[in-house]
Amino acid sequence: MHVFTYACLVSTQAQVLYDFAAEPGNNELSIREGFITPGWIEAKNSKGEVGLVPEDYIEAQPFTSGGNAAPLDLSFFDSHMPTPASTAQTSNGNDPWTVFDNNASGGFSNNWAAQPEGTETGKTSSNAWHSGGHGHPQAYQGPGAEDDEWDEEWDDVKSSGGYAESEAGEGGAINRGGAHGSSMKIALNNGEVGPVWAYPDYQLDCVVADPKKGSKLYGLKSYIEYQVTPTTTNKPVNHRYKHFDWLYERLLEKFGSAIPIPCLPDKQVAGRFEDEFIKMRMERLQGWMTRMCRHPVISSSEVFQLFLSYKDEKDWKMGKRKAEKDETVGVMVFSTIEPEGLPDLDLIEVEQKCEQFNRFTRAMDDGVKDLLTIGNEHWKRCTGPLPKEYQRIGKAFQNLSSVFTSSGYEGEAALTDALTAAGKTYEEIAQMVAEQPKKDLHFLMETNNEYKGLLGCFPDTVGVHKAAIEKVKEADKLVAAGKITPSDKTTMSKRASTMSYSLQAEMNHFHSNRIYDYNRVMQQYLEQQVKFYEMIAEKLRHAHSRFTTM
């Protein structure tokens, strides 16, 4: 088990969450980079020293978490993609896509530059992609990891005797009804606004609720399981955060080149405020799931359907294996996209659209961050000094009232009662002010946070596209140099068109969702703000009525 864990996580960076001071002679050490073992973690620090550190001090981090897209290897797209317009398969020998350099797409090179030596990088040969599921640069899996052991560790069930013990064969995987597997085509239509994904008639959604504490290792470790209920089956399934994370990794790997997959809510060690943390995480998982449900390509994918509606543990287990072995990942996803009846695109026009979208997402990213900054400040003021001030005003009125009561003068009970009531009203207002951000600003912040994450994915998605365009632009030279045939060039153009259509469909999906989301969040925000101010006015009106006109 120990050896496995090491092997399994050798390609996983660990983020150090807290400083840990090693006690000498205890096999502990100060850490910077670690490898998970049950209970404690055997970690290697920057000096190369190896030792144990408490598990809570570090956090596993897949390499892909720095960026948002699966590794870019357009050579694959080229080599294995069934050409949409039934062009003959180009030969591997002088394949125009194999010369593709990752560095051309800016955003990616950074992700891969961050990888430690000896692990897979985007520059490894396409052989790694052919090794039958092993060696996929997916999260929580590195070279040399054996699937069975990995799954057991992953499910944390070895000691608790959970469902991982029933080792299911590969043949049991079930194709989900209505979902497209790796062999199914993704439809791309021509809508009013240009290329759009084919939206289903029924909008899938799900409810993430009812977090329950589970435990394993005879109660030594506990975890939270959430109930996820899709609106299709209305049958709840249980998932831990790590299951969501597994789904995220699968989606990122499979669709990341074409569709921005927003990060999951932050991993975070549950601390003192566990209940609040769980609630917040659940809410954010709900937001993430809703966004995924709303995406026609993602929501109808086999892996997503598996996650939402696996029938039993065996079904889940088999589906998981199948998803992990899916080879239609990375740029290969474009081979499954069918821009029906759409003509090839003009490259210049495509580039301009790309540029416009790039500028837009950057500007929106700035705008969203601005709003988050001021929102955060406003939150602090509304929960900090402002209610304190209202409370002090309230106290001052009440204090004056009790001083007045001590005057010994007859007939001022009406005034002192009214003054006390006014004071209490301001104390109530103080509390309202302090609690209000949770009712309105919270959703505005959450939505903008979601968009911040989403916008952060676009540079990579757009980067894949730009790299392909660049390749097509070089095609003429390659034809002239006899490196590719004119037919190869036509194939490349068609493929680039498919990618462009898919990017445009994604842009349009983003825009329509954005319009929906911002309409909704602003309505919600303003509605709550109106209620808030109306309630204050009402309270003050009542306080006012208690003073007598003389």
Place this chain on the structure above:
Amino acid sequence: MHVFTYACLVSTQAQVLYDFAAEPGNNELSIREGFITPGWIEAKNSKGEVGLVPEDYIEAQPFTSGGNAAPLDLSFFDSHMPTPASTAQTSNGNDPWTVFDNNASGGFSNNWAAQPEGTETGKTSSNAWHSGGHGHPQAYQGPGAEDDEWDEEWDDVKSSGGYAESEAGEGGAINRGGAHGSSMKIALNNGEVGPVWAYPDYQLDCVVADPKKGSKLYGLKSYIEYQVTPTTTNKPVNHRYKHFDWLYERLLEKFGSAIPIPCLPDKQVAGRFEDEFIKMRMERLQGWMTRMCRHPVISSSEVFQLFLSYKDEKDWKMGKRKAEKDETVGVMVFSTIEPEGLPDLDLIEVEQKCEQFNRFTRAMDDGVKDLLTIGNEHWKRCTGPLPKEYQRIGKAFQNLSSVFTSSGYEGEAALTDALTAAGKTYEEIAQMVAEQPKKDLHFLMETNNEYKGLLGCFPDTVGVHKAAIEKVKEADKLVAAGKITPSDKTTMSKRASTMSYSLQAEMNHFHSNRIYDYNRVMQQYLEQQVKFYEMIAEKLRHAHSRFTTM
């Protein structure tokens, strides 16, 4: 003129308003204490050096401005007071009041300790009080000042040929109809709450309005004249701030032992914000006048009636002279008070009431100051960081709207318009928030500031009373020692009773006014607060309605 000015103001301390750095060889000097001359001021600094400093750098300050009551000299009360119960006048020789020590009444000794050497102090013999108006420790007048010159300087009319040139004789003073002069009695009734002043059927009030700039010295100096219109005559009279100050000094001198006379609004050199300053001063003068009008003793006094309704400049001039020569000042005012049909009071009971009132005023003083402190902080927040934050929220929404407009996506005009409108709404709210304190907090602060001033007067007023009580308590010993006769003792008791009744009437006056004022100010505050929050809710409701439900 120069010599006069010096003489006139030798008993007046000057407050240095700004640092003034003297230029060497220019007869200028750094100042701490100065004497007014026209245009520039000949001032003496702490080193005793004399030189000229710009007039605006210093401000004249009467000695009495530190405290609030006329100098305490109970010997006077004793020597000259016509005993209400027609007791025989006690002889000056073994007069029980002449042994009275000012220091017994705490609050006063401080005021007088602050006086520079060579000027009149509270410890000077009563002879100073007999010198026919000269030497009264009134504002802007010191020993050696001649009335005529003083008046001319006071009116600033010597050069401009104003009405001071028509020197009016003493005999022209007119007794105002309905007003009690120094020879009239002040009625003291037994009300529901105990002793009360005799309130008039008609409540006097006045309007201070229409500030106009006047000038003198051929336009070299300008001043502001306010129009004061009493509700009785409805005929406006003009007064400068210094006239109000003259009235204040007269009232303090005459009634200060029995009635707390609140200070006038701060003297202040008009600066860049002259219009705002004038408006604020006018408003505060209005508040002060209204308070004086509401007091039955003050409002019916000859000097107050003169101020409100002098017929012409001659009438004003004569009335002014007469008021300045009034000898029924200080404790002598008690000799004019008639507690009709009220029995002599029990000393112990009186002392307890005094103590209770003392405790009350101190507690209220604390409460009022608390409210002022938090009010000030709230004011700062409402006019500073809070509206800035709303403005930034507004800008963030508008910015997001213009980013959205740049998306190139069709059909989001409804959203961007709504978002812009919401942004503008928050900018409007920012402005409302910033302007609101002037509409509500302002009056709450002004009223509490008034009360702070009023409450600051009570220790002195109560001090006069306590000192008298102490004297009466010593009377038994004095009788035993043969220093006073038993009849003297009875006289003293009766006088103390009068003082106690008058103090109680004043307490009751204070309480009833306080109840009225706080009812009114709280109503006003809450009414404006309600309007404020309702208007915000209304604006937000409108902003909300612009977002479309999808």
